[in-house]
Amino acid sequence: MKGGQSKAEATSTDQRGRKPGKKTTKDPNKPKRPPSAFFVFLDDFRREFNLANPNNKSVATVGKAAGAKWKSMSEEEKAPYASKAESRKTEYVKSMQQYNMKLASGTNRGEDEESKSEVDEAGGSEEEEEDE
Template identity: 55%
Template structure:
């Protein structure tokens, strides 16, 4: 090429233009999830799919496609009457009641657990402040003694 930038230079310049700089002061992503928090219950359709997947695998052992299983399950669910869906709806409601009970217990434990932790942190903070004061006084004495 005559005088100017090579192709790789312009390509690198284009790539660097498309990058977005990180914004300072923002939190990245979502807050961390608590592993002890109960999982949400499955809907009636997903309760149905649990059983449907097993049956589908028995009927179609060579099929490895997850999409095919999902598509067949969705079609079957749509074609079912409300009476056919009733057992799955009942199971989903039962799971929902259990989930709500577990969430109440979880929230109660969280409320009880946060109070002692806050007190411990405040005591720790106070001791750290006192330790820093002691260090400053001690370093002043060493500095003073070091001069004479």
């Protein structure tokens, strides 16, 4: 291997110290991060752009046009989007606090156990029929 590392050393961990091949599972109940002011603007801009250019199929064209318009806008023009983004961020912070409290109390784990028990019950009835 280049750099004086053996194959075992090179594959033992990645840059963050995690072992390769180990994927972390995402919690579907975790709130999504809020969009920035630009992405709030992009939602509105995309609708307008697609109405003005119905034959456009390129995502890159929309992105480039949105970026150019965002750069040309003054701070006063960007202010409504920044305020929307800030309000979404405060909602996100509140929902993350609730989510973290549920994790601390173990509520989310209980929901997972319920779904597993329902699966076990369905599978268990087949096993009971086989035993008889």
